[in-house]
Amino acid sequence: MSQKGDRSNKLINNNSSGIVIGGGISGLIAATLLQRKGIKVTVIDKGRGIGGRLATRRIKYSETIEGICDYGTQYFSVKQPGFQVWVDDWLEQGVIKEWCQGFNEVDGKPRYCGINGTRGIAKYLAQDLDVCTSTRVFKINYDRQWLVETNSGKKFQGDFLVMTPPVPQSLKLLDDSNIALPPDIRQSLEQVDYHSCIAVLALLDRPSSIPQPGGIGIADENLVWLADNYQKGISPNGHAITLHATPSFSEKNWDNTDADIAQKLFAAASTWLDSSIIEYQVHRWRYSLPKTLYGQSCLTLPELSLTFGGDAFVAPKIEGAVLSGIAIAKSINH
Ligand SMILES: Cc1cc2nc3c(=O)[nH]c(=O)nc-3n(C[C@H](O)[C@H](O)[C@H](O)COP(=O)(O)OP(=O)(O)OC[C@H]3O[C@@H](n4cnc5c(N)ncnc54)[C@H](O)[C@@H]3O)c2cc1C
Incomplete structure (x- = not known):
């Protein structure tokens, strides 16, 4: 054009x-x-924190139990050399780590995540910049x-x-x-x-049944992704999971109560939960993926x-x- x-x-x-x-x-x-x-x-x-859709949040349950969830970006891989340069720096600086080489199947391609959640990448980049949040x-x-x-x-x-x-x-x-x-x-x-996406962040009383390495893409009409942030290594003091709803579920249920949304998504994920939910939060991404x-x-x-x-x-x-x-x-x- x-x-x-x-x-x-x-x-x-x-x-x-x-x-x-x-x-x-x-x-x-x-x-x-x-x-x-x-x-x-x-x-x-x-935003209160820097990073936009690189989003990580704490769910505190008690003095000893708290979960940390990535609830926007979950992981990433590299295709272009222009991006590889930044990824190499983040690896060297201890900002990211290789999480795995595939979820539903291993393909040998590194999937990276933030060592302290994906927001850590934004915090690292912001440290030398003049930034105003909130x-x-x-x-x-x-x-x-x-x-x-x-x-x-x-x-x-x-x-x-x-x-x-x-x-x-x-x-x-x-x-x-x-x-x-x-x-x-x-x-x-x-x-x-853009698609919209409803994310549910939940704290379980026991380990989830999400298979190693702690992330699974799901072909379901309601649920597209399920992650175990404890297995991912970012939530050492709590079995915190992240659920991402499909665009169609998100649009259909956008105005429903948090309780209704959570109950429906927990039902869709029941195969992988196998334990009680002790705390949860719902986040609505109006603009998720273009x-x-x-x-x-x-x-x-x-x-x-x-x-x-x-x-x-x-x-x-x-x-x-x-x-x-x-x-x-x-x-x-x-
Ligand atoms: C649920 C979800 C899952 C995802 N999963 C992955 C994944 O696994 N792998 C992957 O690579 N990518 C994933 N993504 C996509 C990835 O997060 C985005 O592509 C990327 O973060 C977009 O960055 P950006 O800077 O373009 O936009 P954003 O991160 O959206 O940044 C825009 C910023 O503008 C700010 N802003 C807006 N209006 C104003 C205003 N008026 N005043 C001040 N500030 C304003 C917002 O607060 C925001 O911080 C996912 C995204 C979502 C939502």
Whole structure:
């Protein structure tokens, strides 16, 4: 599509400063690379913790029993050399480990996970960056510089803006701020669509029956994935499991109570539970995995000093988000 051609930004120099909305992995990678070039970058995220869909949470039951669950990304593998470089660093720094070489069957390809949960990867990347969490951007304005307003009352200014939230959230922010995009671009971005996913995090009183290595893909109408975070090695003080519902279950049951959702998913997983549930939480991912991609690693509008990126621009997985983050940085400072 001609509209998706090269719109790379030539307005940025090394004295520029920028703002990245979204502290998921794509935003963190872009900010890291731009900062390495001497560009001042601030990352703003609405989440309490950094990482977006790299999400890990504690479920405390008692002083001695607590579970730790990855409830977004579960594991990842590597295809592209550009991603391998980052993975090698995370391995060397003790941020990730090889979990296994396949779940339902072994194929010899490493599957990695965070040593302290997948959020640990985001924390590692964020440690040297200027990051504001628990800060939701609700209005943006461009007048030769970007002005970003947040719910905390703090305002940020930058020469360029990067938007990495799921695309419908970025478009809503533009609408709320009365910023119009060229119609062809707007139309292409509106095509990007996502599955939703309901996750249930549960603490069991005994080990689960999930087979080694502690993760199993399930061909069921309600359940798509089941993980044992204790076997995975991230939940040493509790038999914590993660259940991911199918997109169709998630859509159908979205507005149901947590209790109803949990009861249905525990029933679907009963073969692998074999013990009592002592605590659980439900998390609803409205934007889980992109099902329609943008078709280009990122999108830069030089006339607005604005770049869009995220997994939906490359592939619905960590690797896709990282490659988009790399493309964002290249597009801004090439
Ligand atoms: C249930 C589930 C399971 C998954 N399993 C896997 C897997 O096993 N392997 C794999 O490789 N990938 C998996 N993924 C996909 C992977 O998590 C994503 O591809 C990747 O994390 C996307 O990163 P991102 O930076 O593009 O987006 P995100 O991580 O979504 O980051 C966007 C950030 O923008 C922030 N934001 C949004 N609006 C605002 C605002 N107005 N102001 C401030 N901040 C804002 C959000 O808080 C968020 O942190 C899974 C995802 C889910 C949800």
